[in-house]
Amino acid sequence: MTLKVGELAQRSGLTVRALHHYDQIGLLAPSARSEAGYRLYTAADVARLHAIQALRGLGVPLGEIGTLLASDGSDLPAIVARQTRALDQQIAQATALRERLALLGEVLAEGKQPDVDDWLGTLGLMSTYARYFSPDEIRRIVNGWPRVADEWQTVVPAMQRAMDEGRPPEDPEVQVLVQRWMGLMHRWMGGDFDLMSRWGEVYAKEPQTHRRDGPGLPLVRFVEQASAQRMALWEQHFTRAELSHFRMPALAQVQPLQQAVDGALAAGVPAHGPAAAALVSQWLEVLRQAAGGDGDRARRLLRAYVQVPAMRAGVRLSHEAMDFLVAAAEAAGVCAEEAPPGAGQGA
Structure with missing residues (x-):
């Protein structure tokens, strides 16, 4: 033929x-x-x-x-291996692109219609994030932001003022603010400290990830110094693994306790006796929720608050309420045991 x-x-x-x-x-x-x-x-x-x-x-x-x-075909195995690697890379890139498109689709499905600048900015951010995070981690970061967005609007300016006033990282007011900052980061990233650490690295290296109303790098460095001191304190009571299970309680969880203690103070209820002990039990339940539902961690957190005043910085209860509950807990003998070493977030 x-x-x-x-x-x-x-x-x-x-x-x-x-x-x-x-x-x-x-x-x-x-x-x-x-x-x-x-x-x-x-x-x-x-x-x-x-x-x-x-x-x-x-x-x-x-x-x-x-x-x-x-040739005799001896080069063929190397060629096949090389092309297999290239194909694997193409598959990974296509999979990542599909995941990013799915994330954008979810945003659009929520009824958010960005303008051209926002759209292009979102696409650019997605590409930047893809160099540091898996598609699932990007989804967690994007979906977690609405949980903390409103509170950031008060914490960031307050921390900026403290830095501008020249307050040192160990200043009590700074420690209160940084405890709130750490709690928001914890809630945003779902307690994943590796994810929080990598997010900090990305924020430092990639200016395009900065929100217009977000903190500048000088403020971030200041917060890092202050938070290192807070972490050192928490790590005297909880392990890093335990820390991942803690969650900052919502105000709705703390307000009933605050109101109950305010009522007791107004009525002149003494810090010893059954009424005060009942309030300590209510406090312990709030702490149990903050400790991821673990009763042992909650009792250890309560003892840490009682034994170490610096641990109380940033709690969602008033100073008067905390003083009353600490006195009531001491009267009830709940702080007799020593707390083991580690780290966490509390009420």
């Missing part, structure tokens, strides 16, 4: 121009001639063309195909 160039082009799906190019570069030349002098492709030529197309399908450059076909 012999074929003219036009016939081979039609049956192979290639163009005549492509076959002529193969001929010109010495990759595939017709090896027969008709009586009229036309150059013809033989069955062996067609078989070689199939091999060329198969190697092209693997992504092998044309310049390497001729050498490979002339």
